[in-house]
Amino acid sequence: MSDRSTAIRASFAVGLAVAAYGISFGALSVASGLDVWQTCFLSLVMFSGGSQFAVIGILASGGAAAGGAAIASGALLGTRNALYALRVAPFIGGPWPKKILAAHWTIDETTAVSTAQPTIEGQRAGFWWTGVIIYVGWNLTTLIGALIGDLLGDVSAYGLDAAAAAAFLGLLWPRLRQLQPVVVAIGAAAVAAALLPFVPAGIPVLAAAVVAVVVGLTNWLGKKPEAIA
Amino acid sequence: MTIWQVIILASIAVLALKLLGYLVPPSIVQRPTPARIANLLTVALLSALIVVQTLGSGQGIALDARVPALVVAAGLFALRVPFILVVAAAALTAALIRLLT
Numbered sequence: 001m002s003d004r005s006t007a008i009r010a011s012f013a014v015g016l017a018v019a020a021y022g023i024s025f026g027a028l029s030v031a032s033g034l035d036v037w038q039t040c041f042l043s044l045v046m047f048s049g050g051s052q053f054a055v056i057g058i059l060a061s062g063g064a065a066a067g068g069a070a071i072a073s074g075a076l077l078g079t080r081n082a083l084y085a086l087r088v089a090p091f092i093g094g095p096w097p098k099k100i101l102a103a104h105w106t107i108d109e110t111t112a113v114s115t116a117q118p119t120i121e122g123q124r125a126g127f128w129w130t131g132v133i134i135y136v137g138w139n140l141t142t143l144i145g146a147l148i149g150d151l152l153g154d155v156s157a158y159g160l161d162a163a164a165a166a167a168f169l170g171l172l173w174p175r176l177r178q179l180q181p182v183v184v185a186i187g188a189a190a191v192a193a194a195l196l197p198f199v200p201a202g203i204p205v206l207a208a209a210v211v212a213v214v215v216g217l218t219n220w221l222g223k224k225p226e227a228i229a
Numbered sequence: 230m231t232i233w234q235v236i237i238l239a240s241i242a243v244l245a246l247k248l249l250g251y252l253v254p255p256s257i258v259q260r261p262t263p264a265r266i267a268n269l270l271t272v273a274l275l276s277a278l279i280v281v282q283t284l285g286s287g288q289g290i291a292l293d294a295r296v297p298a299l300v301v302a303a304g305l306f307a308l309r310v311p312f313i314l315v316v317a318a319a320a321l322t323a324a325l326i327r328l329l330t
Contacts, residue, residue, distance in 0.1 A: 085250020
């Protein structure tokens, strides 16, 4: 099998699995007080699952008054996409319109599938196929989820508030394979829980980011710098 | 700020960060420390969001059906159950507890 078709198979496997999350995003977003249009706007334009869940999570707890914290949390969660872009930019190439579309689709999954391919043809195929499958799938399932959420009405009776926490846990889980991120996760959870009763909505999440900056700067419990890709 | 303004500004910020990676020379940002901080930021923010979603109640803490639902979710993720099924199981757990209590 050629590198290209191997990459396309990986794209379908990852893309279809991920696109299904869109249902939970759409339903939770409507439950957080956004309308169907606002929910779809996030999936169409922001197009980064972690940031989207963060924005709706903070709007759910603090409403529009927590808007500043919602924007800041979404942006902080989006910083990793800038690093992914550095990794995929060398094999994307092409004119600026193509690069801008590539930038829009530079997310966890497109980076993971493309950088796992051995050849440049495979990398390009992996990036673009994963991108198009997830973009179309994520937006369709977001719309379906939002319409379902709209029909459900009172969401806590259906446990949708618990589903939001489970969704964040699912995004966090694959990142906990080494000691350093586990320690950061525990530290951040402690900071957020300690501040929760005392500060406005959204602030506990931003304060927890300080844990990542401190541990990241000192590389406490981390590997030697050379070992980090 | 309205909800629309929040959504548009946050979307522009996230999109701009993606574009930034195509604009800056890789040598500047590919150093280990910024890369490590960005990865740990994701972990810290997700972890804090789990706490807020599980325990938050207005401006305070509440222990309710969301806690056992999260425990169920953690167990299922450990068993490598697919994301969408785990999220549904968590919602179902919380809904059942609320129905029965």
